[in-house]
Amino acid sequence: MSTTFTPEDRTAPAGGHEAGGNVTLINSFVVDPGRDEDFHAAWYETSRYFIAQPGFVSLRLHRAVNDDAPHRWVNVAVWESEAAFRAAHMTQEFRRLVSQDKWQAYPSTPVLFEVVTAEGEAS
Amino acid sequence: MSTTFTPEDRTAPAGGHEAGGNVTLINSFVVDPGRDEDFHAAWYETSRYFIAQPGFVSLRLHRAVNDDAPHRWVNVAVWESEAAFRAAHMTQEFRRLVSQDKWQAYPSTPVLFEVVTAEGEAS
Numbered sequence: 538m539s540t541t542f543t544p545e546d547r548t549a550p551a552g553g554h555e556a557g558g559n560v561t562l563i564n565s566f567v568v569d570p571g572r573d574e575d576f577h578a579a580w581y582e583t584s585r586y587f588i589a590q591p592g593f594v595s596l597r598l599h600r601a602v603n604d605d606a607p608h609r610w611v612n613v614a615v616w617e618s619e620a621a622f623r624a625a626h627m628t629q630e631f632r633r634l635v636s637q638d639k640w641q642a643y644p645s646t647p648v649l650f651e652v653v654t655a656e657g658e659a660s
Numbered sequence: 661m662s663t664t665f666t667p668e669d670r671t672a673p674a675g676g677h678e679a680g681g682n683v684t685l686i687n688s689f690v691v692d693p694g695r696d697e698d699f700h701a702a703w704y705e706t707s708r709y710f711i712a713q714p715g716f717v718s719l720r721l722h723r724a725v726n727d728d729a730p731h732r733w734v735n736v737a738v739w740e741s742e743a744a745f746r747a748a749h750m751t752q753e754f755r756r757l758v759s760q761d762k763w764q765a766y767p768s769t770p771v772l773f774e775v776v777t778a779e780g781e782a783s
Contacts, residue, residue, distance in 0.1 A: 559783060563686070600776050653721045
């Protein structure tokens with residue numbers, strides 16, 4: 538494969554200033570429908586690392602109902618602060634996990650967000 | 661403007677079968693940083709319609725921390741069922757709202773998902 542995804546490619550870019558309160562990672566993955574099981578296993582292993590890190594709040598891994606969606610799998614993860622989120626992406630263990638060959642099959646677009654408007658109890 | 665976004669463009673495509681339990685809409689918007697305020701006003705008006713519909717559970721409107729994100733605004737909305745979600749997108753009022761000229765400035769990619777893995781309390 539000519540493209541190699543680095544740990545930096547797997548980390549949401551920073552903005553002009555660090556967000557203060559809770560932040561939300563929305564990470565969209567391109568996964569061939571025939572590889573769903575392998576993707577989920579790789580993602581699950583990595584998620585065990587993240588949920589054990591300081592400042593982790595929650596995650597929801599979603600799969601699209603339609604197979605032709607541009608990104609069929611999307612992870613929405615909440616962290617207590619951007620600082621905690623960044624710290625979890627700067628460890629040797631993070632680099633080891635996402636540098637594994639099996640991850641090369643799944644391009645991803647990690648973007649960090651702040652919540653602007655909220656209605657209802659999240660479930 | 662040569663492209664016109666129809667109400668159908670504003671509705672997440674269906675899959676091969678209707679999802680049973682809760683579903684999550686992840687709707688990504690392209691918004692020029694200079695139009696954030698106008699976008700939020702248009703989105704907010706439309707969101708008042710959705711939160712009053714049967715089966716609406718919650719929503720979180722997110723703005724990216726970095727201005728060069730591919731989609732700077734993303735709405736994550738939970739519905740009790742795909743049937744309720746579809747019904748809310750088949751009314752005259754929905755069509756009227758998203759057919760307004762002001763919406764033409766904001767391309768969107770609405771995709772419907774099911775949650776596969778969840779950790780922690782959503783906030």
